[in-house]
Amino acid sequence: MTRHLLRQYTAALGALALAAAGAVCIWRGQLGPAAMAGLTVLCLTDIALRAGRRHQRLLEEHEWARRRGAGENPAPLWPCCLLASSSRGRAHSHRCTAPPLHRTDKE
Template structure:
């Protein structure tokens, strides 16, 4: 919830400006109503940008979780692979790129290193999966 506070603040501000614009228009203060309407558009755009940023972060987190699972070590790239994809025409990407061969979203390396031994001890006890079911699972995890 705290990560969406800018989005909720922009939505609240847009609602207040919309109410003020309606009040100004009701009192025939049309220039003021136009300025309030412009403010509503700016805050609505800010709320949409925050919503898209939050969705992208959630998608990157889910991609990173899939990347570190036993049955899906190479998930397909996100679409678009990074936020710079549209502007770089595939030439230069940032550290958040999810294309194969790129570093991908940042992960907590200290956490992974601390729990690697525990993970390996748990995996040793697991039965070896059937190779045919493993191939079908890898095809499914690229979504």
């Protein structure tokens, strides 16, 4: 279990618990706490989704590295690294899967 998967499960469980608490608040007529619980559910759901994507990416990177270590020549992942996706290809991380010739950061 990766830390991202643990974060995903924790955030999802927290969102579920707060959704139940928000429903109870609405049932009792307490709209202020219900609105805060709803906003927190949205934030925790976003955290869970992002952690799930990071976990999946980590698994793909490990599989890519395993295949590379076994002597295969796997195609680069898309995006080649998370830093490249956020910098529009201008910078690459040390875990980048693209060959150095295809990078635009002039390493």
